Amino acid sequence: MDSFGRRNLSPHPLRLGIFAALAASWCCCAAAPAADGGSSFDEFQKRIVSFKLENDVRVILCPRGDAPVISCITYVKTGSVDEVAGITGIAHQLEHLAFKGTPRIGTTNYEAERKVLAEIDALYDKILDRQRKLLSSSREGLLTLLAKLSSGVAAIDPEGLKAPLAALRARFSKDGDRLSDAEFSELESLVTQWALKVREAEAFVAQNQYAHEIGRAGGTGLNAFTSEDRTVYLVSLPSSQLELWASLESDRFMNIVPRQLEKEKQVVLEERRMRTETNAFGKLYESFLGAAFKAHPYGVEVIGHRSDILNYTRANVESFYRAHYVPQNTIVAVVGDVDVAKARDLLTSYFGKIPAAPASPEPHTAEPKQEGERRSEVEYPAQPIVMVGFHIPERKHPDTPALKVLTEVAASGRASRFYTALVKSGTALSAGASMGPGERYPRLWIANAEPSADVSVEQLEDALLAEIEKLKGAPPSPEELARVQARYRMDVLRELKSNMRLAIELADYEALADDWRELFRELDAVAKVTPEQVTAMAAKYFTKNNRTVSWLISTQPAEAPAILGVPSAPPKP
Numbered sequence: 001m002d003s004f005g006r007r008n009l010s011p012h013p014l015r016l017g018i019f020a021a022l023a024a025s026w027c028c029c030a031a032a033p034a035a036d037g038g039s040s041f042d043e044f045q046k047r048i049v050s051f052k053l054e055n056d057v058r059v060i061l062c063p064r065g066d067a068p069v070i071s072c073i074t075y076v077k078t079g080s081v082d083e084v085a086g087i088t089g090i091a092h093q094l095e096h097l098a099f100k101g102t103p104r105i106g107t108t109n110y111e112a113e114r115k116v117l118a119e120i121d122a123l124y125d126k127i128l129d130r131q132r133k134l135l136s137s138s139r140e141g142l143l144t145l146l147a148k149l150s151s152g153v154a155a156i157d158p159e160g161l162k163a164p165l166a167a168l169r170a171r172f173s174k175d176g177d178r179l180s181d182a183e184f185s186e187l188e189s190l191v192t193q194w195a196l197k198v199r200e201a202e203a204f205v206a207q208n209q210y211a212h213e214i215g216r217a218g219g220t221g222l223n224a225f226t227s228e229d230r231t232v233y234l235v236s237l238p239s240s241q242l243e244l245w246a247s248l249e250s251d252r253f254m255n256i257v258p259r260q261l262e263k264e265k266q267v268v269l270e271e272r273r274m275r276t277e278t279n280a281f282g283k284l285y286e287s288f289l290g291a292a293f294k295a296h297p298y299g300v301e302v303i304g305h306r307s308d309i310l311n312y313t314r315a316n317v318e319s320f321y322r323a324h325y326v327p328q329n330t331i332v333a334v335v336g337d338v339d340v341a342k343a344r345d346l347l348t349s350y351f352g353k354i355p356a357a358p359a360s361p362e363p364h365t366a367e368p369k370q371e372g373e374r375r376s377e378v379e380y381p382a383q384p385i386v387m388v389g390f391h392i393p394e395r396k397h398p399d400t401p402a403l404k405v406l407t408e409v410a411a412s413g414r415a416s417r418f419y420t421a422l423v424k425s426g427t428a429l430s431a432g433a434s435m436g437p438g439e440r441y442p443r444l445w446i447a448n449a450e451p452s453a454d455v456s457v458e459q460l461e462d463a464l465l466a467e468i469e470k471l472k473g474a475p476p477s478p479e480e481l482a483r484v485q486a487r488y489r490m491d492v493l494r495e496l497k498s499n500m501r502l503a504i505e506l507a508d509y510e511a512l513a514d515d516w517r518e519l520f521r522e523l524d525a526v527a528k529v530t531p532e533q534v535t536a537m538a539a540k541y542f543t544k545n546n547r548t549v550s551w552l553i554s555t556q557p558a559e560a561p562a563i564l565g566v567p568s569a570p571p572k573p
């Protein structure tokens, strides 16, 4: 499943669209009803019903359309920002495991499986204990072997383990680890026992039963994504299947069994490899975030550190689940052919069973004020990239509407400042701007660009910074603002036409702005932004002391420069 929602490098795709839409004028929105057959947004809002269950789960229902289908989401206000050192990426790992089922789904014999899972946990704890004596290079080698073994778990046998274990021992010696024969034999025995238990547990797994149940009911688009601030589970179903969905979904939000952790670690490691370790944009973004944030958890990518992924235990996963998948963080949204009265009863009955729980802990670490430019470089055989970021406040801050307009003026479309000055001029292949990585806490205003073949990264940085500087003194003209507004309007209409996207946006505003109605209020606020406010934002935040600059430096001549896309946001997990 997606760790970055999208992309979600930062803003996920949806959010990018809505952000763009925010610049739309309120009067334009009155015509927007296109979102639903011609009514105004005011009328449209009246159809939306929201309520809170006794346990604090929030429900949003939006009936519309004639097709007998519904888009259902379960939204949890938790993501990588809620992680602490040592378990980075666990929100995303948990999202994968949420599809593995519960005591009643995903198993052929839960009682027997539970005992084997407990034995696996005990053995893994022992292995983690022994590995602490190893050099760090050996530790990674050992845990990587375990992750690899579990991906081919059905083929595990004691004879087959001998070769990889012998190779591991040889590597230990080569790296300078001084493990005695007795110590290595004990480790070898633990790994063998652990691997055989993982194979035993696998035999109890009813593979993909959750997905099969949804598929049998006619469900489509079953998926999920995790970002810095949120984890969202989504599916579309025939409207007659709301109860089946509510039954399955409420079960996994109360009783998750994180089975097949070992196997899913390997899936996540592969995602990390593809999207961060061997992806130019992903690599640079990881370095950029690490440079820009010295204290706040936004400095770590959603996917998490490789070593943390290797070390997760089922206890880590369950602990995060119990702390953060609580009713106060949970929003259920259904959009489409939904009978409000029936859905209210049904969702109250199923999601109301989730026990009330204390609010989850919020990260209290604040990013200290930056006191000087920060820079980072990554060398990689790919097209060079320049990324520039400035710290800005969280989305609830009153500067947000003007910052959104500023972003659009800078980089939205082929008439934008960046495209005109950098791409059309031949300096850059692409140039973009966005805000991120998250929204709940202070974040960054980010600009990125790729140089043309005969332009150095130094030259591109100078040109990009010059354009950013110009934003302070050149307010958008009435024509420029109007153009951006028209573009936003089109974007918002497009977004809200999709039942699934509307469900996600409503839940997002309910979670991150405390009220789904902010989706519409924000449109109004953005429409009132003046040209002077736009330049004031640039002057306030675009200072050298508040700036982070990262370069991806090509370690080989680019043969055929690949254009990443214009404008682009940083890639997301």
Ligand SMILES: [Zn+2]
Binding pocket: 001, 002, 003, 092, 096, 268, 271
């Ligand atoms: Zn994933």
